[in-house]
Amino acid sequence: MFVSMTDRKKEILSLAQALFREKGYAATSVRDIAAAAQVEPASLYSHIKGKEELLDAICFEMADKFLKAIGEVNDIYFDAVQKLAMAVKNHIQLLTEHPDASVVFLRDWRYLSDDRKDEFIKLRDRYEEGFRAIVRKGVDEGAFNEVDVRFAALTILSSLNWVVEWYHEEGKLQPNEIADQLTKFVLTGLQKELPVTYGLVTN
């Protein structure tokens, strides 16, 4: 992560991520970050232009990762169910691989400057559109129920995103298992299919 950067700067970004996640961007001071980096506050400015650059880097790096992930899915897979499964898997993969950055990405992007925030929202919408496209494809092909596409895509993403709130690496569930369970949940829901009664044709 954070390519084309000094090692020290990457380190600072990494520390900032953790602090932003823990306390929130607005409640994290430059002095907090400096303390974490074991450096005087002023020294940070040898590496960064300002506090917002840190937030900016985190948000747009993650946006880039998510967009690449959904791009691959829509390039490679054909079946809507397969696409969805892969999109979920990639999404969970990113959330669990970069838990700090993900929380900041999901929660603190609105502290970006107005211009950058607008840009960010566009990227996020492109990502959501990736999910909408999958749902739409599923509906068109008759594989999915005729749901409101926008509504469904947002609901799916919602159920995925909360994972960062309770996921810990020590936990018993592995990212792929989480993804599998979520995919199954999204596709078939909670309710058990009632077994077809012997001899009765229900259609």
Next chain:
Amino acid sequence: MFVSMTDRKKEILSLAQALFREKGYAATSVRDIAAAAQVEPASLYSHIKGKEELLDAICFEMADKFLKAIGEVNDIYFDAVQKLAMAVKNHIQLLTEHPDASVVFLRDWRYLSDDRKDEFIKLRDRYEEGFRAIVRKGVDEGAFNEVDVRFAALTILSSLNWVVEWYHEEGKLQPNEIADQLTKFVLTGLQKELPVTYGLVTN
């Protein structure tokens, strides 16, 4: 809301809610709230003990509402599916009826003081336990798939909570319609049940 309070204090709390929602608790200053109330900052302290009292009131008022809602559900309804439908309906009802307070409740509770935060988390866990109980009941009765109860309850709540991010009162979907769609989604998922082939007994 905010029973046993001066009208003026209720007004201030209402304004604070909107600001906290818009900018986040940490990024909202007492002066912002004072300006919204068209009053000098110092005047607020005739009504409140401090900034945190506002956050505290919002979080615990909402916690109370949510707990009452799930309490009713578990008192009245018997069937797990019915319980779930009602829990979802009540949850969406509260989210859409108090959108500002809900966002603060869901997002900014961690800026409570350590003591109050601990209390809050207990209440939140009791609410989640209400959902776990429903899922558990459904599994025990054979109505639901044999899912991880904790995992399922959190996923359901996640998919519900994101509603506050995109719900606007002008929108075409009414709270009850949102609740119905979400209930259906949670119960049966996205995938269309394949029609049973004529004459073939699939069980």
Next chain:
DNA sequence: CATGGATACGAACATTCGTTAGGCAAATAT
């Protein structure tokens, strides 16, 4: 050896922060 970038420092800046003190006028209660 000289140069320049990377990294860090102490000191200080202007602002903003949450909050307190003390007072004053209008509304309310006795």
Next chain:
DNA sequence: ATATTTGCCTAACGAATGTTCGTATCCATG
């Protein structure tokens, strides 16, 4: 009519905020 409460004011406090300035040290490259 008097006393009390309510609501707001001006002024100011100390602390914390993000950031700038000028300088010093290290290290790799010319």
